[in-house]
Amino acid sequence: xRRFLAGLFVLGLAAGAPAxxxxxxxxxxxxxxxxxxxxxxxxxxxxNGVNGISFETTVxxxxxxxxxxxxxxxxxxxxxxxxxxxESNGRLEQVSDRSYIKHTFAASNASxxxxxxxxxxxSVLAIGCSDTYDTNSNGDxxxxxxxxxxxxxxxxxxAACSYLDHGDPNVGPPxxxxxxxxxxxxxxxxxxxxxxxxxxxxxxxxDAGANYYLSSAYLIFGEPDDVRxxxxxxxxxxxxxxxxxxxxxxVPGMFHGSILKAWTGxxxxxxxxxxxxxxxxxxxxxxxxxxxxxxHYEYAMHNRDNTRGIASFRLPLVPGAHxxxxxxxxxxxxxxxxxxFTAKATELExxxxxxxxEWNTLYNFWFDSDAPPADACRALVxxxxxxxxxxxxxxQVQAPSGPALGTRLGFGMAGGDGVFPDLAITxxxxxxxxxxxxxxxxxxxxxxxxxxxxxxxxxxxxxxxxVPYPPAVILTTTTDADGQILAKDQGVGGSFDxxxxxAVVDAGAPQGIELSEAIELxx
Numbered sequence: 421x422r423r424f425l426a427g428l429f430v431l432g433l434a435a436g437a438p439a440x441x442x443x444x445x446x447x448x449x450x451x452x453x454x455x456x457x458x459x460x461x462x463x464x465x466x467x468n469g470v471n472g473i474s475f476e477t478t479v480x481x482x483x484x485x486x487x488x489x490x491x492x493x494x495x496x497x498x499x500x501x502x503x504x505x506x507e508s509n510g511r512l513e514q515v516s517d518r519s520y521i522k523h524t525f526a527a528s529n530a531s532x533x534x535x536x537x538x539x540x541x542x543s544v545l546a547i548g549c550s551d552t553y554d555t556n557s558n559g560d561x562x563x564x565x566x567x568x569x570x571x572x573x574x575x576x577x578x579a580a581c582s583y584l585d586h587g588d589p590n591v592g593p594p595x596x597x598x599x600x601x602x603x604x605x606x607x608x609x610x611x612x613x614x615x616x617x618x619x620x621x622x623x624x625x626x627d628a629g630a631n632y633y634l635s636s637a638y639l640i641f642g643e644p645d646d647v648r649x650x651x652x653x654x655x656x657x658x659x660x661x662x663x664x665x666x667x668x669x670x671v672p673g674m675f676h677g678s679i680l681k682a683w684t685g686x687x688x689x690x691x692x693x694x695x696x697x698x699x700x701x702x703x704x705x706x707x708x709x710x711x712x713x714x715x716h717y718e719y720a721m722h723n724r725d726n727t728r729g730i731a732s733f734r735l736p737l738v739p740g741a742h743x744x745x746x747x748x749x750x751x752x753x754x755x756x757x758x759x760x761f762t763a764k765a766t767e768l769e770x771x772x773x774x775x776x777x778e779w780n781t782l783y784n785f786w787f788d789s790d791a792p793p794a795d796a797c798r799a800l801v802x803x804x805x806x807x808x809x810x811x812x813x814x815x816q817v818q819a820p821s822g823p824a825l826g827t828r829l830g831f832g833m834a835g836g837d838g839v840f841p842d843l844a845i846t847x848x849x850x851x852x853x854x855x856x857x858x859x860x861x862x863x864x865x866x867x868x869x870x871x872x873x874x875x876x877x878x879x880x881x882x883x884x885x886x887v888p889y890p891p892a893v894i895l896t897t898t899t900d901a902d903g904q905i906l907a908k909d910q911g912v913g914g915s916f917d918x919x920x921x922x923a924v925v926d927a928g929a930p931q932g933i934e935l936s937e938a939i940e941l942x943x
Contacts, residue, residue, distance in 0.1 A: 439695060443645070447483050448482050448643065449480065449482065449487055449640060449650075451478075451636065455475065456555045457474070457476075458474060459473055461614050470614050473516065473559075473620050474555045474558045475555055475668075476553065476554045476555045477636050479498075479552075479638050480533035480548075487527075488543070489527040489551070493582075493585070493599060498640045499572075499575070499577070501572075501780045502519040502618040503519065503679060505682065506630045507684065511749075512683035513784050514783075515621075516618050516619060516620050518567060518751060519618035520564040520567065520618075522553070523564070523565055528542070533549075534548045559617050559618075562605065562608055565583045567780060572725035573698035573727050574727075575640050575641035575642060580599040581596070583603065584601050584603045585601065586603075588607055622661075626659075631684075632656065632658065634654065634668075637652040637780070638651045645699060648724075652677055653676060655673070678724060686704060687703065688702070688703040689702060691814060691816075694810060697807060698724055698726035698779060699724045699725060700813075700815065701721070702722075704719050704817050704819075709792070714788050715793060717789060719786065721777055722781075723777045723780070728807040729778050730802070731802045732800075733771075733800075736819050736860055737821065739766055739822075739856070741820050741822070742789060745786075749784040750777075761787075766858050766859075767860050771802075776805075777804075793819065799815050799819065800812055825855065826939040826940055827940045829940055830937055831921075833934055836927070841862035841935070856906070856908050856909070857906075858904075858906060859899065859936070860904050862934065863929075864900065864901050865898065868895075868925075870922050871923065875888075875890070877889040885938075886921060899924060920941060921935060921936055922936040
């Protein structure tokens with residue numbers, strides 16, 4: 421048996437976790453303040469109009485190196501994003517469109533954060549210095565461009581053939597792709613009052629019982645992931661209609677990080693694609709049970725800076741649980757592109773082929789279930805576009821995954837998609853009792869073996885660790901087309917501690933197999 425197991429590991433070395441490729445040591449900017457929110461323009465008649473929202477932002481260089489601030493049409497300048505959300509009836513949802521982003525143009529090197537000692541060069545934000553863009557500047561369409569042109573994870577943008585290059589309307593070749601600005605003040609003068617601004621409808625501002633939030637972020641080339649949260653700022657505001665326009669009264673205080681932190685009572689967690697792409701946050705709120713024993717599950721997913729976009733959201737589900745009243749909300753009014761919901765034997769899935777969760781966007785998911793929540797479950801999200809790194813990554817969430825036996829010991833080894841199988845055990849461990857083995861996120865249609873042993877000495881080979889020893893195979897099966905296994909009535913009872921782990925043959929994995937986390941079952 422030992423020779424057989426070692427043979428599973430001989431196909432290659434484990435892939436090491438990559439570092440963030442363009443990270444610059446010491447680079448760190450902080451959103452210092454959000455002020456003076458206004459509706460700069462509106463289209464339509466109240467209460468059916470649309471408003472162009474803008475507000476003032478101040479940023480500080482809190483790092484140990486200068487920040488490049490070259491300005492359009494040059495490459496190395498910061499970008500500024502905008503988002504408006506509403507918390508109402510237990511749900512935090514985005515009410516703005518996917519806003520255009522601001523191309524910054526010069527650093528004032530002021531002293532809003534600390535005493536600025538060097539303000540001579542506006543093409544950099546000097547160490548310890550600040551820069552402010554007022555409300556009119558942040559809403560000035562001369563500096564606004566489409567978010568899809570920016571790689572927010574790397575902070576890269578190409579001036580050639582960009583929106584600023586080709587103009588609006590497009591000036592045509594060769595001037596539309598020469599890297600020279602064609603968007604000018606004459607073109608912008610022909611825009612309506614809200615075009616390209618952060619747009620919010622009267623209807624979405626008119627919920628008197630709601631909490632409203634403005635969120636903005638500075639995105640710069642090379643900022644390390646671990647210091648990015650303070651580049652994001654969120655501030656609450658109260659909208660009120662004055663008869664001709666909306667007054668946006670800011671509530672004192674601003675916090676850093678994902679806007680999901682504004683959601684009352686939410687658990688917020690995040691992950692990314694092994695530092696190959698940007699970070700995605702998931703927040704959850706579970707209420708209940710009601711008089712009928714039903715729990716209501718609410719989720720919001722915020723794509724902070726993941727360039728490839730998110731195409732699916734998979735949640736673990738305890739077999740036999742009932743699920744009803746599922747829903748989904750994106751940021752448009754087009755029901756034809758809503759994500760498809762599917763309830764499977766061991767998981768729930770929302771997915772799309774045409775409407776990914778893009779960066780600086782928030783989508784909602786919800787359902788009811790008779791299964792109570794379990795914490796720190798593994799949700800799986802998939803990337804929409806091809807790109808660097810794996811196609812999937814997991815994020816811990818609350819989910820109706822049911823009570824599980826044992827203690828997770830780690831040692832999972834990822835498959836070809838970058839994710840290791842999710843193994844869970846339910847049932848009883850007394851002699852004569854049986855357990856149910858649940859597996860999710862494994863390679864599809866693949867040979868799988870569950871091993872059990874009375875010791876955790878294990879086997880190490882080329883980056884993998886099979887924990888149970890001496891290993892005995894208690895289950896040989898094949899995963900289904902979704903990479904799942906539901907194996908009932910497996911006998912593992914005994915009078916001593918046991919260690920359980922799953923190996924799945926995966927031709928796409930560096931080692932040729934993938935391993936679940938090991939689980940210790942204690943009597």
